[in-house]
Amino acid sequence: YFFQQIDNIPGPLKLPFLGNILALPRDGPGLLQIFNVKWTRAYGHIYRFWRGMFPIVNISSPSDVEAILASQVHINKSVTGAFLLPWLGDGLLLSGGNKWRKDRKLLTPAFHFQILDGFFDVFNRNSQIFVEQISKRILDENEVDIYPMTSRCTLDIICEAAMGIQINAQVNYDSEYINAIDRVESMIQGRVNSLLGLLPDWIYFQFTPHGRECQTYLDIVHSFTRKVVVARKTIVNQQVVDEVECDSGPKKRRAFLDLLLESARNGESDMSEADIINQVDTFMFEGHDTTSAAVTWFLYCMATHPAEQQDRVYEELYECFGDSDRPCSLEDLSKLKYLECCIKESLRRHPPVPLIRRRVNEDVRLSGFNVPADTSLGIQIYALHRNEEFFPDPEAFKPERFQPDQVIGRNPFAYVPFSAGPRNCIGQKFAMYEDKVIVSTLLRQFRFGIDVHRLPIKESLNMILKPEGGMPLLIAPRR
Numbered sequence: 001y002f003f004q005q006i007d008n009i010p011g012p013l014k015l016p017f018l019g020n021i022l023a024l025p026r027d028g029p030g031l032l033q034i035f036n037v038k039w040t041r042a043y044g045h046i047y048r049f050w051r052g053m054f055p056i057v058n059i060s061s062p063s064d065v066e067a068i069l070a071s072q073v074h075i076n077k078s079v080t081g082a083f084l085l086p087w088l089g090d091g092l093l094l095s096g097g098n099k100w101r102k103d104r105k106l107l108t109p110a111f112h113f114q115i116l117d118g119f120f121d122v123f124n125r126n127s128q129i130f131v132e133q134i135s136k137r138i139l140d141e142n143e144v145d146i147y148p149m150t151s152r153c154t155l156d157i158i159c160e161a162a163m164g165i166q167i168n169a170q171v172n173y174d175s176e177y178i179n180a181i182d183r184v185e186s187m188i189q190g191r192v193n194s195l196l197g198l199l200p201d202w203i204y205f206q207f208t209p210h211g212r213e214c215q216t217y218l219d220i221v222h223s224f225t226r227k228v229v230v231a232r233k234t235i236v237n238q239q240v241v242d243e244v245e246c247d248s249g250p251k252k253r254r255a256f257l258d259l260l261l262e263s264a265r266n267g268e269s270d271m272s273e274a275d276i277i278n279q280v281d282t283f284m285f286e287g288h289d290t291t292s293a294a295v296t297w298f299l300y301c302m303a304t305h306p307a308e309q310q311d312r313v314y315e316e317l318y319e320c321f322g323d324s325d326r327p328c329s330l331e332d333l334s335k336l337k338y339l340e341c342c343i344k345e346s347l348r349r350h351p352p353v354p355l356i357r358r359r360v361n362e363d364v365r366l367s368g369f370n371v372p373a374d375t376s377l378g379i380q381i382y383a384l385h386r387n388e389e390f391f392p393d394p395e396a397f398k399p400e401r402f403q404p405d406q407v408i409g410r411n412p413f414a415y416v417p418f419s420a421g422p423r424n425c426i427g428q429k430f431a432m433y434e435d436k437v438i439v440s441t442l443l444r445q446f447r448f449g450i451d452v453h454r455l456p457i458k459e460s461l462n463m464i465l466k467p468e469g470g471m472p473l474l475i476a477p478r479r
Ligand code: HEM
Pocket: 092, 093, 094, 104, 162, 282, 283, 286, 287, 288, 290, 291, 294, 351, 352, 353, 355, 356, 357, 416, 417, 418, 419, 422, 423, 424, 425, 426, 427, 428, 430, 431, 432, 435
């Protein structure tokens, strides 16, 4: 019954046992094209393919996306999420059922509006260091690959804001952790879409060179996060907790990690040390790699549209800040309406999370097909955001699509860069504030351009949508 229902859904011809695995390209740009462009054009907004004997159904129409994301039933991750377990464990991103519900409830207060207000000094200080690093680099480099720099800036921010630890990755540039994360991500992606994905973990990690190399990088990542937890635990045990001024007077800023450590210490949660480390691995990854991709693609959009959109954003910033170098506040952000439209349009064209994975918990009808329980689903945000019915001329960068009058009446599930429904991004507000502070600080100081011979920069399908080969930009000081 299961196989028959799946094969009712259109999709590419499959081979016995191997399914379509041999048709999948090895490289990220190739994978992005085949899933989001080639197969979506050939078979429509719902299609199936076979990873060996395991079927995967990819969807990209707003009504199907709504049926899954808005549901309280289909909240578990698909079996392909299991490939991430050796890295992230069952932290918030991968856990399911009651564990996920309990953890989500515990962690939500760490991202409350009033708490986020207290992080502006962290956002501003690190953005300023970013400006200083760029200023140094442009003294003797024509082009600057901005991507590794944004990764270090966002890593510094998540470590300080959420973990309460300063690691100064922007200044001490050689970050073994960032390099290891890059390798782990692309090796996992390489495994999922190749014959290696058909091997169980114990064979893959012990007996294949690919698996052994991946394990080396996983060890680097885990030893880094363990150090972060140990360092913060020492501080929390000494009762040294940062204080910040909030509207309602001085308030304790409870770094996300403090919340985990304190609730475990006071017996308010049953989180073991291993559980805490899984959450830290999850938030360190989700909290820095996504925002760094968002900032990088935004700067790409500005660099490729210098005269119209970039100048208009600068004028808006100038109106708000004039010539001053003062830090950016929450109140300033509410005035930067055009900047917000540009950020949203950049998140549409280049969604940092291009694919969400779910397991269907009970039979569901999608686009007229019965999709049986236990099917692995891929929600293709990248293809969804390029649906011409909702976004005509989808490849064009048109920030006006997000002006209030244009948004009215648009299906809210046509645009979901932060996902939606009960398992939406817990860090959405944090990410938007951080993104706005970083890019507004950079654009107040520099004008961004790009050598036309570099165009287009290819997008690579990984867990995060990354620029293939980096993001070399031409950067000139404004003043
Ligand atoms: C522009 C930046 C960001 C984007 C585009 C983004 C996008 C997303 C998306 C699409 C999901 C759903 C993933 C899925 O269901 O598989 C998600 C989940 C999540 N995000 Fe983000 N994210 C961003 C920033 C952040 C930040 C800054 C944090 C932490 C501080 C964070 C933490 C998480 C966590 C923990 C989840 C899992 C939530 C759950 O399943 O309950 N994200 N994010």
